[in-house]
Amino acid sequence: MTLAPTDPVALTRDLLRCASVTPEDAGALAVLQGLLEPAGFECHRVDRGGICNLYARWGPKGAARCFGFNGHTDVVPVGDVAAWSVDPFGGEIRDGVLWGRGATDMKSGVAAFAAAAVDFVRATPPDGAVVLAITGDEEGDATDGTVALLDWMEQQGERMTACLVGEPTCPQFMGQMIKIGRRGSMTAHFVARGVQGHSAYPHRARNPVHAMAALASRLSVKVLDEGTEHFDASTLAVTTIDTGNPASNVIPAECRMTVNIRFNDAHSSAGLIEWLRAEAAQVSDASGVQFEMTTKVSGESFLTPPGELSALVARAVEAETGVQPELSTSGGTSDARFVKDHCPVVEFGLVGQTMHQVDERVPVEQIAQLKAIYTRILRDYFA
Numbered sequence: 001m002t003l004a005p006t007d008p009v010a011l012t013r014d015l016l017r018c019a020s021v022t023p024e025d026a027g028a029l030a031v032l033q034g035l036l037e038p039a040g041f042e043c044h045r046v047d048r049g050g051i052c053n054l055y056a057r058w059g060p061k062g063a064a065r066c067f068g069f070n071g072h073t074d075v076v077p078v079g080d081v082a083a084w085s086v087d088p089f090g091g092e093i094r095d096g097v098l099w100g101r102g103a104t105d106m107k108s109g110v111a112a113f114a115a116a117a118v119d120f121v122r123a124t125p126p127d128g129a130v131v132l133a134i135t136g137d138e139e140g141d142a143t144d145g146t147v148a149l150l151d152w153m154e155q156q157g158e159r160m161t162a163c164l165v166g167e168p169t170c171p172q173f174m175g176q177m178i179k180i181g182r183r184g185s186m187t188a189h190f191v192a193r194g195v196q197g198h199s200a201y202p203h204r205a206r207n208p209v210h211a212m213a214a215l216a217s218r219l220s221v222k223v224l225d226e227g228t229e230h231f232d233a234s235t236l237a238v239t240t241i242d243t244g245n246p247a248s249n250v251i252p253a254e255c256r257m258t259v260n261i262r263f264n265d266a267h268s269s270a271g272l273i274e275w276l277r278a279e280a281a282q283v284s285d286a287s288g289v290q291f292e293m294t295t296k297v298s299g300e301s302f303l304t305p306p307g308e309l310s311a312l313v314a315r316a317v318e319a320e321t322g323v324q325p326e327l328s329t330s331g332g333t334s335d336a337r338f339v340k341d342h343c344p345v346v347e348f349g350l351v352g353q354t355m356h357q358v359d360e361r362v363p364v365e366q367i368a369q370l371k372a373i374y375t376r377i378l379r380d381y382f383a
Helices: 008-016 028-039 103-123 146-156 208-221 271-286 307-321 366-383
Strands: 044-045 053-058 066-072 097-099 131-136 162-165 177-179 185-192 234-242 252-265 290-299 326-328 345-347 361-363
Touching: 008 028, 008 097, 008 103, 028 044, 028 103, 028 131, 028 185, 044 271, 053 146, 066 366, 097 103, 097 208, 103 131, 103 361, 103 366, 131 146, 162 366, 177 307, 185 208, 185 271, 185 326, 208 234, 208 252, 208 271, 208 345, 271 290, 307 345, 307 366, 361 366
Parallel strands: 066 131, 066 162, 162 345, 177 326
Antiparallel strands: 044 053, 053 131, 097 361, 177 345, 185 252, 185 290, 234 252
16 A cells, blocks of 8 residues: 655644743653654664653664664744734734744744655665654753764664765755755853953953953954865854943942854864963953953854765755755854764755744745655665
């Protein structure tokens, strides 16, 4: 008996009706498991730290060729519910557009690949394995999501030989862009400690605000690089300077500053941290103000050089959309930063114009188109 094709739009609607705001799962992974297991996928829940994750594999463990998909079912908060035109968790279709939190980022992408994978293995069982590694922690701290899945895979001897991340990658139209890497991201928090005093007698104080302003100036005028072959220039942004001082006639004893750096493959986080410490030390020596610095590295810069995997995805995208996609490393971070240590990885997904916005939405025709692209990728990978 021939089974009807799996409808990615209906599956997306089912996922949208799960209010899976990080770290809540709200039944989203059970929806996927209910589709995948009857199609022959071996499913494992890989929950850690209060986060729900799902690993699903069709085909033999340790297959020489194993195509993987990484995605997430968690979403950001809806914000002001009254500002929405629809129920953000209603999965409403209006005028050919599907509305809801996660419609773009990235429940449609997960549904499109799951539908493609189920139909593919049923119609033309490949000589190899197909894996879905789906997390509920991409929009949060990301410490117990894809990282937990990869840790579990290593322990169990599970391996992907190539991976596609389904983040929305296209800025304006379908097929526009494939991500072959991402900039690194890190945040530095500075505390400057001086001596409090009266603003009329600044010589009796040691002003941490002046020292912090000097450090901010030194950092912000620094040209980190001019860009590299596949990356734009690295950037540094001072995002806040605070004293919490309500008095206009008091020099405070303490000042705080936060700096965010997005860096390309000319840098490592370790090298940038060393530079930041050296800059703070120079200002401290000149001012007598002491600095403390703490850092958080969200991810290192990485690149999957243009080659077999990116060409495979690009051919499928062009065949289904008529658009030759650009290979890009633009944008923020994604869970590809974790997968890149496991196997070659690229990203392709929907148009991301409404992600994280009020009234997030996607044309239903794009979901069907994305399923067709993913189906072609699977077919060509195992051909």
